Amino acid sequence: MPLAFKQTILACVDGSTYSEAVRDFGVLFAKTTQTPLTLFNTIENPKTGGNTDLSGNITLGGRDDLLDALVEEERAKSKVMIDFGREMLERLKEGVEEGVEVASLQRHGSLYENVQDLEAQTRMLILGLSGQDHEGQERVVGEQVEEVIRSLHVPILLVNAPFKEPRKVMIAYDGSKSAKKALETVAQTPLLKAVERHIVCVESSIKKAQETLESAKPLMAGVEGKVHFVALEGEAVESLLGYQAKENMELIAMGAFSHNRLRDKLFGSFTAKMIARAGVPLLLLR
Known part of the structure; x- marks a missing residue:
């Protein structure tokens, strides 16, 4: 699915701690640059096998049944993630003040691959980072965020606190x-x-x-x-x-x-x- 705008502030949200702050910074920079805002959610492939019992011997005849069960489990998890993402995007859009042009976008795949694909249309990228639970504790930066920071040539705002x-x-x-x-x-x-x-x-x-x-x-x-x-x-x-x-x-x-x-x-x-x-x-x- 393409972006709705030729140039946009791309605010990546996943429903975690700083998603609202990511949106609010997106609104701020959308206003100061007079650029539309896109709230972006990625749906990564769910890990299968979390609930399915794989113990015991698998008979030749039972292998197809097991594969069908794994496929169905993955489909169910993916649907839950899609529905959650859509509801979150709608809720965050409702909090955007009038006068700011805003769209939402949901895609499958990794964050890194998606933002790299959208780079040409992105004026600024906004990402949320995990918070610090204790004073002095260093923040852990995920591998995908590392790749994004290292590879993209647009301004990147890393949000690690409330707006x-x-x-x-x-x-x-x-x-x-x-x-x-x-x-x-x-x-x-x-x-x-x-x-x-x-x-x-x-x-x-x-x-x-x-x-x-x-x-x-x-x-x-x-x-x-x-x-x-x-x-x-x-x-x-x-x-x-x-x-x-x-x-x-x-x-x-x-x-x-x-x-x-x-x-x-x-x-x-x-x-x-x-x-x-x-x-x-x-x-x-x-």
Whole structure:
């Protein structure tokens, strides 16, 4: 099934903890970019065999009966998931304020395969992440979400907290190509037009951080609203998250990791550590 719009904010919902927050962020960015919103639900193939008794010897004549039972079980599970998804999409659509053009879409298959197929029509992707049950506990990022982040070339918002409209955003900056690109995106697009921006650089010394920030200042020339350039020293993740908490930033924006497909390198990356530990939504930009 194709998307209803040529360009859309694609908000992926599955009925879990942050589905309403994903929708609400979708509404916010749909309004700021004047782009339609699509609430998207995927139906993955259910795992068969959960309820069927496979114990004992299977006779030659009973094999077909068993296969029929497994097929019927899978069909029943799939129907339940489809019905649940449709009801959820309708409920979430009802909560979208008037004036926002919204559609819903349900597809079979994996999240990664579907969003990759829809990338050309997606202006921004919004995903919910599992929450943190205890303070200091790192968030586990699923393999499909990893693939989505690594492969797509659109802004991706990772939602890990209830919706709160951003008033201040921290933009992590290290002078790299991806950081400069992220800053250009923030400066040139209406995604974060009305917020107070804090461009934060962490280096081994304050002097070095200040020098790195010099390359950021021309990129933000002419940007509306308050812009602060902040130099910090220390370990990058600790320092950035400490500043975010101290200044009550509602959103973190940063460049995403590269296309390296090695899982161990991904999980050793700065981006992965920020995803695992941040307590506010992250906007990943390329």
